[in-house]
Amino acid sequence: xxxxxxxxxxxxxxxxxxxxxxxxxxxxxxxxxxxxxxxxxxxxxxxxxxxxxxxxxxxxxxxxxxxxxxxxxxxxxxxxxxxxxxxxxxxxxxxxxxxxxxxxxxxxxxxxxxxxxxxxxxxxxxxxxxxxxxxxxxxxxxxxxxxxxxxxxxxxxxxxxxxxxxxxxxxxxxxxxxxxxxxxxxxxxxxxxxxxxxxxxxxxxxxxxxxxxxxxxxxxxxxxxxxxxxxxxxxxxxxxxxxxxxxxxxxxxxxxxxxxxxxxxxxxxxxxxxxxxxxxxxxxxxxxxxxxxxxxxxxxxxxx
Amino acid sequence: xxxxxxxxxxxxxxxxxxxxxxxxxxxxxxxxxxxxxxxxxxxxxxxxxxxxxxxxxxxxxxxxxxxxxxxxxxxxxxxxxxxxxxxxxxxxxxxxxxxxxxxxxxxxxxxxxxxxxxxxxxxxxxxxxxxxxxxxxxxxxxxxxxxxxxxxxxxxxxxxxxxxxxxxxxxxxxxxxxxxxxxxxxxxxxxxxxxxxxxxxxxxxxxxxxxxxxxxxxxxxxxxxxxxxxxxxxxxxxxxxxxxxxxxxxxxxxxxxxxxxxxxxxxxxxxxxxxxxxxxxxxxxxxxxxxxxxxxxxxxxxxxxxxxxxxxxxxxxxxxxxxxxxxx
Numbered sequence: 001x002x003x004x005x006x007x008x009x010x011x012x013x014x015x016x017x018x019x020x021x022x023x024x025x026x027x028x029x030x031x032x033x034x035x036x037x038x039x040x041x042x043x044x045x046x047x048x049x050x051x052x053x054x055x056x057x058x059x060x061x062x063x064x065x066x067x068x069x070x071x072x073x074x075x076x077x078x079x080x081x082x083x084x085x086x087x088x089x090x091x092x093x094x095x096x097x098x099x100x101x102x103x104x105x106x107x108x109x110x111x112x113x114x115x116x117x118x119x120x121x122x123x124x125x126x127x128x129x130x131x132x133x134x135x136x137x138x139x140x141x142x143x144x145x146x147x148x149x150x151x152x153x154x155x156x157x158x159x160x161x162x163x164x165x166x167x168x169x170x171x172x173x174x175x176x177x178x179x180x181x182x183x184x185x186x187x188x189x190x191x192x193x194x195x196x197x198x199x200x201x202x203x204x205x206x207x208x209x210x211x212x213x214x215x216x217x218x219x220x221x222x223x224x225x226x227x228x229x230x231x232x233x234x235x236x237x238x239x240x241x242x243x244x245x246x247x248x249x250x251x252x253x254x255x256x257x258x259x260x261x262x263x264x265x266x267x268x269x270x271x272x273x274x275x276x277x278x279x280x281x282x283x284x285x286x287x288x289x290x291x292x293x294x295x296x297x298x299x300x301x302x303x304x
Numbered sequence: 305x306x307x308x309x310x311x312x313x314x315x316x317x318x319x320x321x322x323x324x325x326x327x328x329x330x331x332x333x334x335x336x337x338x339x340x341x342x343x344x345x346x347x348x349x350x351x352x353x354x355x356x357x358x359x360x361x362x363x364x365x366x367x368x369x370x371x372x373x374x375x376x377x378x379x380x381x382x383x384x385x386x387x388x389x390x391x392x393x394x395x396x397x398x399x400x401x402x403x404x405x406x407x408x409x410x411x412x413x414x415x416x417x418x419x420x421x422x423x424x425x426x427x428x429x430x431x432x433x434x435x436x437x438x439x440x441x442x443x444x445x446x447x448x449x450x451x452x453x454x455x456x457x458x459x460x461x462x463x464x465x466x467x468x469x470x471x472x473x474x475x476x477x478x479x480x481x482x483x484x485x486x487x488x489x490x491x492x493x494x495x496x497x498x499x500x501x502x503x504x505x506x507x508x509x510x511x512x513x514x515x516x517x518x519x520x521x522x523x524x525x526x527x528x529x530x531x532x533x534x535x536x537x538x539x540x541x542x543x544x545x546x547x548x549x550x551x552x553x554x555x556x557x558x559x560x561x562x563x564x565x566x567x568x569x570x571x572x573x574x575x576x577x578x579x580x581x582x583x584x585x586x587x588x589x590x591x592x593x594x595x596x597x598x599x600x601x602x603x604x605x606x607x608x609x610x611x612x613x614x615x616x617x618x619x620x621x622x623x624x625x626x627x628x629x630x631x632x
Contacts, residue, residue: 038441139315140322143611145562147569148603149326155588155596156330176559229449233563236451240570241581242588255453259574264461264472272461276454284449288442 032296039292045285049278053102056095064093064249075270082270085261090254094274097251101232101279104166104250108231111170113177113224120181121208125189134178142175147237154243162245165238169231177223184219188212218297225290229283236279251275308625312615316608323604327597328377386598391590397598400583405602407475408579410496412568415503416557423511424553428546431516432523440512447509452567456502456574463498470498473576499575503568514556518549551622558614561607 033039062068065088073083081090123134149172154160188194189212197207213220238244239252258264258272368376380386386397427444430436464472476482476491522528522545531541572581580599587595619625 136315136318140319142559143315143319143608144323145565145603145607147562147566148600148607151584152326152330152596152600155593233449233451234566237453237566237570240451240453241573241585252451255451255457259453259457264457264465267461267465269461272454272457276451276457280446280450280454282449284442284446287445287449291441291445 029296033292036292036296038288039296042285042287042289042292045281046289049098049282050102052095053098056098057092060089060092060095062089062092064088064096072266072268081274082268084257084271085263085266085268090271090274093249093254094251094278096249097254097275098278100162100245100248100250101235101282103162104169104235105228105232107163107166108169108173108235109224109228111167112173112227112231113220115170115174116177116181116223116227117220119174119178121185121212123178124182124185125204125208125212127186127189131182135182138175138178138182141172142179144172146172147234150234150238151241151243154238158246160244160246162248162250165235165245166231169234169238173227173230173234177227180223181216181220184216185212188215218293222290222293225286225293229286232279232283251279308619309615312612316612320604320608323601324378324381325374327601328374331593331597332373381601386601387594389595390592391586391595392592397594400595401580401598401602404578404580404583407577408568408572408581411499411503411572411577411579412565415500415507415568416564419504419507420511420553420557423508424515424546424550426508427512427515428519428542428549430512431519437516440516444509444513444516447506448513450506450509451570452502452506453570453574455506456499456571459498459502460574471495472498475578495575495577499568499571499577502571502574503564506567507564510560511553514553515549518552519545522546522549551618554614554618554621558611561610561614565603565607 067087068089069079069083069087071083071087072085073079075082079089079091081094083089084093119134119138123131123138150168153168154165157164185208194207194211197211202211235244235250236252236255239250240256242256244250244253244256252275254275255272258268263269263271384398386401389395389397389400392400427440430440460472464470471477471494475495476488477495480488480491482488519542523541525545528541528545531544568579569581569584571577572579573585576582580602584596584599586592587599
């Protein structure tokens with residue numbers, strides 16, 4: 001009887017509390033996010049390019065490798081970004097290349113983040129021998145110049161696609177993420193609430209995903225953003241040295257062709273300026289967005 | 305310190321071992337006869353092709369057991385034998401690479417050291433000075449986000465071709481013979497400057513941003529506030545904060561080396577600078593796999609050696625590692 005009474009009395013209180021508490025926390029982040037100029041500017045630039053990458057290809061009738069018109073035309077209403085020295089449409093190449101960059105960023109950055117999370121959580125939570133072994137592996141991959149490794153793998157592949165490139169980048173870019181996540185996990189592992197979960201008999205993976213991971217969500221998001229930008233830059237470098245996709249166009253390949261086929265000597269700036277500018281703006285905005293996110297999530301940094 | 309060095313050396317040795325294994329395994333993992341694969345894609349004179357087929361069959365040693373092939377590979381490696389270049393036949397891969405390495409080093413080392421020094425100094429100076437800080441932040445982030453080759457292309461186009469101040473190809477004037485004379489050295493410097501500048505600028509942005517973020521953190525820490533409350537001059541507090549902030553920057557330098565090397569390779573391609581980057585590009589275009597494999601090993605060895613130097617620098621700068629108080 002008493003129990004029931006108590007429950008009845010408590011219930012409305014609980015119901016009141018929960019809806020109050022939850023939106024408040026989300027509102028707090030939304031509030032600070034909406035006031036953060038860095039986040040707003042960075043996010044808008046990235047979203048703008050994402051939009052161009054998604055809907056841009058619908059505004060062109062050509063294929064990226066089709067020879068469609070007069071050579072070396074400056075930008076005009078007919079050819080929005082001009083044409084190459086072979087008479088290909090630069091706008092078509094640019095929007096297709098943007099798509100490729102975002103695909104590399106999402107897949108490459110995503111794989112790198114996931115591997116980093118798995119290794120970081122395992123090493124940080126388990127500790128001991130597992131930690132030691134994973135640490136050595138991480139350090140070895142960290143020391144290897146990733147680019148040289150990608151170089152030799154890509155050189156031997158006869159057919160290369162954007163997906164394959166992204167996967168290879170993902171599999172070589174994870175070490176610093178693993179190291180950072182391991183350090184965070186390590187410091188969270190000895191907190192009271194994790195001890196409590198362990199004493200109550202929770203399974204390790206459940207502790208990691210319900211107790212530790214939620215406390216690092218912002219950190220994981222920021223890791224992904226950095227990996228996203230990093231993957232785009234690596235792909236550009238790889239494409240530029242001639243190891244890009246063999247069956248598609250990318251921003252790095254555009255610059256490679258531009259340099260190889262005399263865009264500089266002929267002054268065809270419309271061929272080599274847009275791809276590099278887009279990469280710089282996308283990756284730079286991602287970095288600036290990251291600083292903004294840091295300020296949103298970390299109260300200590302807010303007032304600057 | 306012994307433990308610190310021991311760990312590092314284990315990691316470097318295993319990395320080297322792994323790299324050589326990858327170098328050995330990749331051509332063998334690809335489908336088909338590696339020798340035919342190598343030769344079918346190059347057009348060389350018939351007699352050269354025959355000589356090369358015999359050479360490569362012997363070099364690969366495909367008729368002997370796999371483990372023996374592997375051991376032979378190591379033995380050849382320690383004799384400095386990385387095979388013969390296909391597109392520069394009959395030159396040895398090692399000789400071709402050694403011709404290119406000085407140019408790459410001349411570009412990389414000054415760019416890394418100067419940008420590290422200037423970037424850190426500027427970042428520390430700009431932190432907490434309103435106007436500089438507000439401009440440094442976006443400019444610095446955009447600079448580190450700039451693809452190396454794009455900045456190179458822009459510089460080559462604007463300062464080289466449009467303005468005509470600097471040459472945009474080669475390491476010295478084509479009509480000059482290498483000699484130890486002033487005009488030649490002047491020509492070398494003129495050709496070196498633009499690739500150097502593009503490497504320098506991209507890295508400068510990164511170090512300046514990193515230092516700015518680090519030093520703000522240090523200026524907020526207890527020892528800085530304590531010094532402040534004692535009435536210590538601003539410059540002294542900055543000096544202490546700078547030293548502490550420099551340590552993670554040095555670790556960052558070690559982590560960044562691979563990216564920087566990759567950046568310098570593509571910068572060389574833009575300026576047709578005759579270093580490893582241009583060599584790799586022509587090796588890729590001519591399907592000269594032995595040359596690519598050789599370059600791969602050289603880059604890895606170079607990065608490992610550089611890492612080792614950074615470790616030593618770290619020990620000199622941070623007394624805690626010397627006294628065995630901090631492991632990593």
